[in-house]
Amino acid sequence: MTTTAGLAAGPGLHAWLLLAAVLFCIGIYGVLSRRNLVAILCSVELMANAVNINLVAFSRFHGDLLGQAFALFSVALTVAEVGIGLAIVILVYRARKGIDVDELDLLRG
């Protein structure tokens, strides 16, 4: 771990990783438990941002800007993903008159 003078004042790397892990778990919990498609999309966003925090945190503590560049790409990709996701949600709503995921079980065996 590289430690520089500017970093010593703030929280350590572990704190950031912990924050990211907590966010990720909240995201997973949301994906698994919410029945509203839009809420599930929001939860996926939480998980993606947890990854972004990891990228930025490692970038900062390693002193390598490449991680932050990746985070920017990731944000842009997530935006596209949300766009497609919301489009799917609208189509589902039109087709099924609802966005409750418990109703979407056409693949049931």
Added chain:
Amino acid sequence: MLILALTSLLAPLLCFALLAVVEPLRRRGRLAGRLSALVAVSSFAAAARVAWMVLVDGADPVTWTVHWLVHEGQGFAPVGIHIDGISASMLAVVTLVAACVQVYSLGYMADEPPAAQGRYFAWHSLFIVAMGLLVLAPDLLQLFLGWELVGLCSYLLIGFYWRKPSAGKAAVKAFWVTKFADMGLLLGIIALFGATGTMSWEHPPAGIWALVVPALLFVGVMGKSAQVPLHIWLPDAMEGPTPVSALLHAATMVAAGVFLVVRAYPLFEAAPAMLTFMAWLGAITALVAAVTAVVQDDIKKVLAYSTCSQLGYMVAALGSGHLMGGYFHLTTHAFFKALLFLGAGAAIHAVHSNSIFDMGGLWRKTPVGAALFIVGALALAGVPGFAGFFSKDLILEELLHAGHLGPLLLLVVSAGLTAFYMTRVVAIAFFGEPGARAAHAHEAPWIMLAPMALLGMLALVGGFGGGLLAEAWGQEYHFAVTPVGVVTTLFGLAGIGVGVVRYGTRTWTGLTLDGLRGFILSGPVDRFWDSAWRRGLLPVARMVGWFDRYVVDGLMNLVAVAVLKLGAGVRRLQTGRAQDYVFAVVVGALLFLAYGVVGG
């Protein structure tokens, strides 16, 4: 000679194929019948020439075989033609009777629908082929093939009047009883093959097999040649048309069993115990069947039991260790019993009933038919000069030489009974008081009388052909008056005398033995088999059936049900909801993580 024998075999085959395949020809019954009869006559002509060449000109035996089923470089089951004195003479007898019966059938079956006639003659042609295969067989396998084919023809022809339930039942009964016996024959052939590696009858196996093989073969003989207690199918087989009874169930097919013993004699000779058994069983059959024949009122049933009885003579004769007597009787019996059946058929044709009491007094209405029937009856009764006399005499002579005194005694008594029951039939059917149905009876057409006349001639003079037949074994046959012959003839004449007094004059009313009559008519042997079937076979079959249904099938069903249940369980995992799958992924990832932390 080979070409001639093949002709007599293949011509009926061609005829059968033609009638079977070309439907318009079959449906024009009379044309089909004429074609079939013509083929049968030409088949006889060829067979007669072959027999003449072998027996008179002394041609050497010929064997022509096709090897198939090749195993280790050599065929073990040759199929082909074996011509020697025995097969040539038998083929001539078979085709002669077949030709007579087919010509006779042209008249007898004339009132049947054309399609039924076509069917009838097609099966008749098939029968000649099958019998030819059997007679000319070079080994036991082909003989078995012919044996089964004649059994099939018998089944089909007994059930010819298939609209009658009794005919269907009789056909099935004949099929089952003979098939039961044929299992013995088949096992015998397999045992022979196992013991010697060939299906030829020339090399008897060694050790215990020397007894087992002929014993198994003889089970088949008992079924086919209607020996007690497997004779029960023959009287029922009379449901078929009368010419069929004459050809299959009197002259040729039932004699196939006797022919088998003659043919495969080296195997039987190797087991003296078997020969003694045959002598006794044949004699018992002869007596039992003769006693049963006395109480029958159906003319065909009398003749059927008489056939059983005469087959008993043949089997007993073969048990004496001499072949000539049994085989001689086979040929003479073929002539006079076919004649008797054809005569009975003419009488049935005239009065439309099988009962001898309905016929009464036919002598005045149908003198020619009656006279020919009486010739047959005299030959059967063993009156000196007729064919049956010589062969029966030779049988008894041979049994005396072999020292089988018990069977000999039974056969002498049977000879008296034979004469008695034939006299009874003749006296009631042809001389008795005119029956109600006999009033409008008229003589059969010439096409029926002509074959009968030919057979009548042979029944008269056939006995003098013994010398010719003896050539088959390179022996000589001379008739000589012997004490046994004299006693038997006296028994026969006494039987005729008692019959004439009892049924001809109607003055003697004592001693009717009603109890015995009732017992015999109730069919004790049939009841024995019936109860054996009910008490013996049926419970075993039920047990096997239970095991199959609940244990074998049960195991199968268990496996099937288990798979079904498992599938239904697994199916419930597939909820179709994406969240559940994600949950599974997360749990899986956590498990990997836990493994990494704890195990790693």
